Amino acid sequence: MAREIVIIGGGIIGCTTAYYLSRHPSTSSSSTKIYLIEASEHGPAQGASGKAGGLVARWAYPKEIADISFDEHVKLATEHNGKERWGWRYVNCGSWEGRREVAPPEEGIGGTKSLEKTLGLPGGQKPIRSKRARMANHLPKDLLWLREDLTDSYVPVAKEGSTAQVHPYLFTTSMFELAKTNGVQYLNGKVTSIVCTEDVVTGVEYTNREGETERIFATHVILAAGAWSPTLVNELPITATRAHSIIIRPKEGVTIAPYVLFTEIVNFKTSAHRSPEIYARPDNEIYACGPGDDYPLPSTVDDVVVDPLSCDLIYSDVSGISHELREGTVEKRQACYLPTVSSGGGPIIGEAARIAKGLFIGTGHTCWGISNAPGTARALTELIMNGKIECADLKKLHPSAIL
Ligand SMILES: Cc1cc2nc3c(=O)[nH]c(=O)nc-3n(C[C@H](O)[C@H](O)[C@H](O)COP(=O)(O)OP(=O)(O)OC[C@H]3O[C@@H](n4cnc5c(N)ncnc54)[C@H](O)[C@@H]3O)c2cc1C
Structure with a gap:
């Protein structure tokens, strides 16, 4: 045929x-x-x-x-x-809760829509935490690029071998x-x-x-x-949700262990919560994305509007929980649209x-x-x-x- x-x-x-x-x-x-x-x-x-x-x-x-x-x-x-070709590797994936050190810029900027990745986990929106895990704030031994002193809990979200990245x-x-x-x-x-x-x-x-x-x-x-x-x-019935992300390059000589993290960062001054996702990548860049917003879809992908403040907010959040990210350089500020039914x-x-x-x-x-x-x-x-x-x-x- x-x-x-x-x-x-x-x-x-x-x-x-x-x-x-x-x-x-x-x-x-x-x-x-x-x-x-x-x-x-x-x-x-x-x-x-x-x-x-x-x-x-x-x-x-x-x-x-x-x-x-x-x-x-x-x-x-x-x-x-x-x-080699697209950075395929198995990766550790965890849910991190804690506080940030410095106050973020003004509240009220950036989106508020969760990207809802963790909905697929057995516990639904969040991984199930045992009481013991909640009390133990210890990070995995090789997760050195997050501040242990600001950590309230770290829980692996899925069993080994079931999470990878490209x-x-x-x-x-x-x-x-x-x-x-x-x-x-x-x-x-x-x-x-x-x-x-x-x-x-x-x-x-x-x-x-x-x-x-x-x-x-x-x-x-x-x-x-x-x-x-x-x-x-x-x-x-497809709607478009805009989401921002940034790419951070750590200082020379700093190696970022392979973890993808769903975070819940509390601002100790205002008690506001924010949940950027952070991805260490094989070429030692770090990707972080924030929540979505309803900014209208442009006529083509080349006309997507990037709001610098939303990107700054992601950087402010993730650099508030990691010296390594704070000392890194933001190489990209970008936005794109998620197709949702x-x-x-x-x-x-x-x-x-x-x-x-x-x-x-x-x-x-x-x-x-x-x-x-x-x-x-x-x-x-x-x-x-x-x-x-x-x-x-x-x-x-x-x-x-x-x-
Ligand atoms: C911040 C963020 C983080 C994400 N993280 C993950 C993740 O870790 N893992 C995961 O699985 N998913 C993730 N996703 C979701 C994933 O990115 C999307 O589901 C996926 O990229 C959708 O792919 P697509 O090909 O349908 O759409 P797109 O990537 O949007 O591609 C559609 C293409 O169609 C082209 N096009 C549109 N109209 C026309 C036209 N009229 N003629 C010709 N071409 C046209 C566009 O230019 C575009 O290139 C994330 C999404 C966001 C926003």
Whole structure:
């Protein structure tokens, strides 16, 4: 069967799906053409997929996609030397509670929406702490880059071997490069509409870099445009949450042990709590992100507005609990949009045949798109190439269950 597959969006979902499609056994032997269209003038991974923390967890949610995704991450890292190529490694992950040393700048700036990563843990919002763990404020022996004297509790959130990390920009761009090597064609432009004839997808229309309108034929369209997905299919219940993050480079000679931390930092003056996430990365950079806000989604990823005060607040919080972070240099201040299914649940994975036959959706991955991308990509590939999803039961995530 001849297939012309157009993927809209060069984030982690689009690029990983392009990679899985390009590797399917019948892709090379049949007349399958695969195109990936990305709107950013800088190419793929400019949105959340390049600016996320990069946690990969077996305890991510929803369970049905988290499990297969974790195994797929392991396979990809083994096959393509993910350790060197995208910073794959198993990582310690803990929940830290304590106080900060210096008073933060004005309260009331920055967002307040939790990114809700810990919802997948057995205890729900927070890991279950035993009384003993609460009383023991000792940090793990190698976690030397947090102030023990400001620590009230540290609890590992999951058992060893169930949490890993990638550098999300490097993972996404590696998937993109590998897909191109396997024959996927890249188009740089902004899709303006999905073209249908009698409720069957027949192509997409896009504006190229020169500002001209072009149309490309398609038998299958995969919508993986993250928070922008409803701009093309307005039935999608996806909302966009902006979140800020910073990258800190420690002083030369300082090594940051591999930990990802969910923090709860109390300002002893005002009793206000803040919860930045902190990620040590293999190249010794430290990523930290804050809560989300409702700042409106711009028309493209290149126009995302970064609020410097929100970034300063993250730095102020994390530098208040660590000498090493305080003495480091802030190398990047950035923001991106999380695609969230407003009716709850998600992501949405499958063919939206009620809207148009041949329209496939892969979006709404909330705070777990990096972790859950390979499972999503595998499921969409099986659906398009084999006619059904074989790797997992994803009925609950099917567009008809959510739209
Ligand atoms: C602060 C923060 C931390 C996070 N940390 C983690 C983490 O540790 N682990 C984890 O698993 N997840 C994490 N996430 C979530 C994760 O980043 C997202 O779920 C994931 O990146 C979504 O990927 P995507 O491909 O759907 O969207 P995006 O990365 O937003 O990609 C969508 C792409 O589509 C393009 N596009 C949009 N419209 C068009 C159009 N009309 N035509 C062409 N192209 C278009 C955009 O330019 C963009 O490149 C985090 C998110 C945030 C905000």
